[in-house]
Amino acid sequence: MYLELAKRNLLRTKVRSSLAVIGIIIGVMAIASIGIFGESLKASVLQNFEDVANELLITPAFSQGYSEIEKNVVDKIEKIPSIKTFIPLKNTRDFVEHKSKKNYGLIYGIDEESLEELFVAEKGSIKLRGSCVVGSGIADMFDLRAGSKISVAGWEFRVSAILKEEGARFDLNPNNIIFLSQNDFDKLFDEGYSMIIVKVEKLDDVEKIKEYIDKKVNSRGEKVTVFEMKIILERIDEVFAQMTLFLMAIAGISLLVAGVSILNIMLMSTIERTKEIGVMRAIGAYRETILKIFMLEALILGIIGSATGGILSLAGGFGIDMLVLGSAEHLFTPSTATHIIEGITFGILTALTSGLYPAWKASKLEPIEALRYE
Amino acid sequence: MNVIELENVKKIYQIGEVEVKALNGVSASVEDGEFVSIMGPSGSGKSTFLNMIGCLDKPTSGKVIINGVDTSVLSDRDLTKLRRDTIGFIFQTYNLIPTLTAFENVELPMIFMGASKSEREKAREILSLVGLEKEINRKPNELSGGQQQRVAIARALANNPSILLCDEPTGNLDTKSGKAVMDIIERLNKEERITVVLVTHDPAISKYADRVIRMIDGKIEGGSNVS
Numbered sequence: 001m002y003l004e005l006a007k008r009n010l011l012r013t014k015v016r017s018s019l020a021v022i023g024i025i026i027g028v029m030a031i032a033s034i035g036i037f038g039e040s041l042k043a044s045v046l047q048n049f050e051d052v053a054n055e056l057l058i059t060p061a062f063s064q065g066y067s068e069i070e071k072n073v074v075d076k077i078e079k080i081p082s083i084k085t086f087i088p089l090k091n092t093r094d095f096v097e098h099k100s101k102k103n104y105g106l107i108y109g110i111d112e113e114s115l116e117e118l119f120v121a122e123k124g125s126i127k128l129r130g131s132c133v134v135g136s137g138i139a140d141m142f143d144l145r146a147g148s149k150i151s152v153a154g155w156e157f158r159v160s161a162i163l164k165e166e167g168a169r170f171d172l173n174p175n176n177i178i179f180l181s182q183n184d185f186d187k188l189f190d191e192g193y194s195m196i197i198v199k200v201e202k203l204d205d206v207e208k209i210k211e212y213i214d215k216k217v218n219s220r221g222e223k224v225t226v227f228e229m230k231i232i233l234e235r236i237d238e239v240f241a242q243m244t245l246f247l248m249a250i251a252g253i254s255l256l257v258a259g260v261s262i263l264n265i266m267l268m269s270t271i272e273r274t275k276e277i278g279v280m281r282a283i284g285a286y287r288e289t290i291l292k293i294f295m296l297e298a299l300i301l302g303i304i305g306s307a308t309g310g311i312l313s314l315a316g317g318f319g320i321d322m323l324v325l326g327s328a329e330h331l332f333t334p335s336t337a338t339h340i341i342e343g344i345t346f347g348i349l350t351a352l353t354s355g356l357y358p359a360w361k362a363s364k365l366e367p368i369e370a371l372r373y374e
Numbered sequence: 375m376n377v378i379e380l381e382n383v384k385k386i387y388q389i390g391e392v393e394v395k396a397l398n399g400v401s402a403s404v405e406d407g408e409f410v411s412i413m414g415p416s417g418s419g420k421s422t423f424l425n426m427i428g429c430l431d432k433p434t435s436g437k438v439i440i441n442g443v444d445t446s447v448l449s450d451r452d453l454t455k456l457r458r459d460t461i462g463f464i465f466q467t468y469n470l471i472p473t474l475t476a477f478e479n480v481e482l483p484m485i486f487m488g489a490s491k492s493e494r495e496k497a498r499e500i501l502s503l504v505g506l507e508k509e510i511n512r513k514p515n516e517l518s519g520g521q522q523q524r525v526a527i528a529r530a531l532a533n534n535p536s537i538l539l540c541d542e543p544t545g546n547l548d549t550k551s552g553k554a555v556m557d558i559i560e561r562l563n564k565e566e567r568i569t570v571v572l573v574t575h576d577p578a579i580s581k582y583a584d585r586v587i588r589m590i591d592g593k594i595e596g597g598s599n600v601s
Contacts, residue, residue: 001478001485008473279469282430283529284458284486286451368431371469 002289006296013269017301020262024305024347027255029313032343034251036317038244039339040330046236048167054084054203055229056210057171058196061222068192069224073217077196080212085199087114089172090191096178097151098142105138107152107178109185118197119174124161128181131160137175152178153188170232171197206230252346259350262301266294266358277362278370291363298355299348306347310340376439377537377569378404378427383436385422385592396422397433398592406536407567409560411574411583419592420573421541427571428461428539429453441536458486462530462568464559466542468522470514476501476525477510483532500528504558520551527558538562540572544579556582 010017058077060066069088078086089108096105112128119126124146126133132152134144139162142150148159163174172195180188200206210226217223270277277290317336321328385397396419404410404427412420425431426438429445438445440456448456457463470479480497501510504524514522523543530538540559544552560582563570572583580586588595 001481005471005473012473275469276471279465279471280482280486281454282428282457282463283483284454284533286454286486289486368425371430371465 002293003296003300006293006300009269009273009293010297010300013265016265016268020258020265020301021305021308023258023261024255024302024351025309025312027252027258027350028306028309028343028347029316030251030254031248031346032310032313032339033316033320034247035244035339035342036313036331036336037320037324038240038247039333039335040317040321040325040328042237042240042244043330043333043335044325044327045240046233049229049233049236052170052229053233054200054206055171056198056200056206057227057229058198058213058224059227060194061218061225063225064222066223068194069196070192073223074193074196076216077198077213080198080209082200082202082205082208083198084201085114085117085197087111087118087197088193089195089197090182090185090189091194092189092191094153094189095151096138096142098144098148101142103141105152105178106176107180107185107189108172109182109189109191110179111182114197115179118172119166120164121161122164124159127160128179128184130158130184132157132184133161133163133179134159135163135173135175135177136165138178150178152180155184155188157184170229203230255346255350258305258347259354262298262351262354263357266298266355267361269297270294270358270362273362274365274370274373277365278367278373281365281367282371287363290365291359294359294362295352295355298351298359301355302348302351305351306344309347310344313340313343375406376403377406377441378402378571379437379439380423380426381437381439383426383433383438385419385426385431386434395592397426399436400589400592400594401436402587402594404569404571407563407569409563409570409572409582409584410587411572411580411585412587412589413574413577413580414589414595418589420589422592423589424539424541424571424573427537428463429457458483459533460536462533462535462538464523464526464530464538464540464543466545468514468519468526468546470522470525470529472514475511475513476506476517476521476528479514479525480528480532483529487533497528497532500531501525503531504528505554518551519547520554523547523551523555524558527555527562531562535568537569537571540570542573542575544574544576552579 058069060069074088087110089110091106091108093104093106096103112126115128115133116126122136138144144150144159144162146159146162149156150159165175166173198209200209206228210228213224213226280290318328318331321331380400380402383397383400384395387394387396400423412423414420422431426433441460445453471482474482477497480500481494484494498510501507504527506521506524509517509521517525544555547555556579559570562568574580
C-alpha cells in the first residue's frame, strides 16, 4: 500500500517525475556507457599484446658489468622443464652493402625455426641456410626484394624473405634487423649471447621460471636480468582502469545533477504535501511511516531511471565502441554487465541519497503545524 | 468515568515579541459517551482546545489526560499510537488524501495500525454505514463535499475509536449535507457510545450535544447542560 501511495504521488506530478527519471537515465547511461567503452578500449589494446604475455626476456645484468649471457647460463636456462620456446640471440653491428648502398646494420644470429615462430614473412619464405632474412626497414633502405643479394661484413647472402612490418614490440622489433643463422653469425662474428626469449606453456609458469633463474643462475650475484612481458600487460590494465575510472567520474557529474534534481522535486513535493503529511500523522502515521513513503518515492524514481539507463547504456556503449574503435566485439563481456550493474547501483543510491533529506524533513513536521499549513 | 480531562491547560504562542494565550488555564472534563460541543467566537481557543485533546498539540503547561493517561509524558510515538487507536478526527476541510479512493482513505488508519488485507475489508462496511457503498472506488475529487465529509467520518471510525473529535464538520457543507453528517455523528454517539467533542460556530449544530462548553479569550465561560 505504501508503495502504491508512493507510486500515485509520483504520478500526480507526471512531468516532474519524468524529468527526474530522465536525469537518472542520462546519468546512469553516461557512467555505464563510458565504463563499457573503457573496458572495450582496454580489451582491444590488450588483444595486441596477449600473445606476448607468456614471454620472458632474459638479458645480461648490465648493471653488474655483464655485457653478454655466459654459455653455461644459456645451457642451464634451456634445461628448465616448463619452457615451451627457447630462443637465444646474438647480435652485433656491421657494414651492410647492396649495390652502391652501404650502411651500418643491426645483425642478429637466430635459428630458422625460432625466426619463423617470432615473425611472419611478407615476401619470400624464411630460410637461413646460406641466406638471410631482413626486416621491412632494411628492405626499404637498400631497395631489396626476395632474392636480392646483400653483403654483410664482406660476406654475400641471398635475401630469402622480407619480414612483415611490425608495430611496437617489447621483445624484438625486426624492422631494422638482418637475421643470419647462428652458424653463419658465429663464422663472421665473435659475440656472446645478448638476449634470450623464453615462452612458457602457462602464464603461471612465468613466476616459476623467474624463481628458478634467481635460485640457479643469480644465486651468487645477478648475472642476468629477467623481464616479464606480463608486467606490461598489468601496467596497461592498470592505466586503463584508472583512465576508465576518471572518465566515469566525469560522467558521474551528470548523475550528481540528476540527484540534485530529485532533491529539488522532492523538496517541492514535501512542501506541497505538508497538509497531507499532517493528516497522516493525525490519523496515526509514525514519523518512520512518512519517511518510508518519501523514500519509496525516491526509490521508485531511482529504480525506473537506473534500470532504463542500464539497458540503454548497452546501446550507448555499442555506439561509442563503433564510433571510436570501429567494432563492438568487446561489448558482450562480463565487464559490461559489471558496469551496467555499477551504473544501476549508483543511480539508485543517488536517488536514495537525494530523497533522504526531503523525507527526513517531511517526517520531522509537527502534526499540528503541518495541518495548519495552507 | 471521565475519558478526557484537562487540568489548568495553558497554551502560549510566541508570535514575534507578542505572546498569544490561545488557552489560558482551561480545566474541563468529558465523560465516556458524552456529546460535548465547544462554541465560541473566532480566536477564542476552541480549535486549540480540540487539538490538545487530540494530542496534536502540546500544552505549554497543565495536563491533558486521555483515558487516564497523562499525555504530557508520552513520546511522539506513543502519542501517534494514542491518536491512531483511540481518537478519530473529522476536519472542516475533510482532509482526505487526494490520490486515494474512498475505500483506501478509510483503509489508511488500519494500515498504519498494521491490519491485514482481510481485516481492512471492514472499510467497505464502514463506508456503507455512512451511505457511500456505491462510491467506494471514487477519489475525493469525484465526490461532493458532503460525500467527502462522510468518507472522513468513515476514516475516523476505521480503528474503532472511543473518542471522535470534530472541528467544524459541517462548516463547508450546505444545510442538507450538514444535517446528514450530523445525523451520522449523533447516531455514532447514541448507538455506539462514542464520546464526541465537536467544535462549531453554529448554534443549530450545538443542539445535538448533551453539553455546550463556551469559550472566550482562551477560557471557558461556563458549562451548561443542554439535555
